[in-house]
Amino acid sequence: MKTPQGLQALIDDGVIDEVMRPLKSGKEAAVYVVRSGNDVRCAKVYKDMAQRSFKQRVQYQEGRKVRGSREARAIGKASKYGRKQQEVAWKNTEVDALYQLRDAGVRVPEPYGYYHGVLVMELVVDADGHSAPRLGEVELEPDQARGFHRFLVRQIVKMLCVGLIHGDLSEYNVLVAPDGPVVIDFPQVVSAAGNNAGRTMLLRDVNNITASLGRWAPELLETWYAEEMWALFEAGDLRPDTELTGVFVQDESQPDIDSVRHAINDAREEALIRQQGREAAEAED
Secondary structure, three states: OOOOHHHHHHHHOOOOOEEEEEEEEOOOEEEEEEEEOOEEEEEEEEOOHHHOOOOOHHHHHOOOOOOOHHHHHHHHHOOHHHHHHHHHHHHHHHHHHHHHHHHOOOOOOOEEEEEOOEEEEEOOEOOOOOEOOEHHHOOOOHHHHHHHHHHHHHHHHHHHHOOEEOOOOOOOOEEEEOOEEEEOOOOOOEEOOOOOOHHHHHHHHHHHHHHHHOOOOHHHHHOOHHHHHHHHHHOOOOOOOOOOOOOOOOOOOOOOOOOHHHHHHHHHHHHHHHHHHHHHHHHHO
8 A cells, every 4th residue: 555644754764664554544543554574563643733623632631741841831822832842742642651551551552662753553453363343343241241341440440540541431442352452542641630620531431331331231330430449549549459349329418510420320321221122132032
């Protein structure tokens, strides 16, 4: 295939040898399957700000650290240089998070380097060597769903223990490899302590995964891991190996101003309806 403009510099520098095929293209980046020597990897080419349509970038950027006081001042003034530095910082965020999470034991694609604004990393594959499917594309047995849920809740805990929240976690950015789920896509990762919407985003992440896997194991819809882990995090008691129960008693005397619980309940009810419909269809067969 014709080499995309963003990858030509990597070929010229010998980082990769060939662009094999496009893998996916989203609002933030385009991903390609590439060859580096005998290894097949993927390369994520970030789109420029003008090409992107991510509407809530400001909310995700709250609490992020910028390298250098000059850059921070320029971003604050929204100057031309500041906008350029903001773009650089946005692209660096996923790279920094990927290395940090890899070192913390979170199951993410192995990063191999960041060159000319392109992230080169592990290509997650299935048992046949093809690109691994997303979580929302596979059918699961109840025990598999429970196991995936335990594993993904543990990954979210490990992320929270290093102060990070995925911010956009769902069945669409979890890949299913032969050895279990792999969490991907971190350009919108947020600071747990530095972002005022951190709790809301954590609850949404956990409950997106719970609603998805609850299609196969409905009892998961009655668990409240997000609230439990956030309470432990705020108290300074959350550890990577903390045993969670999924049980949490909401303090009804405190108004839940972010109303996230309504969205959670809606997602769970929708998953339960789908599950009941599937069981009814099976009973008719």
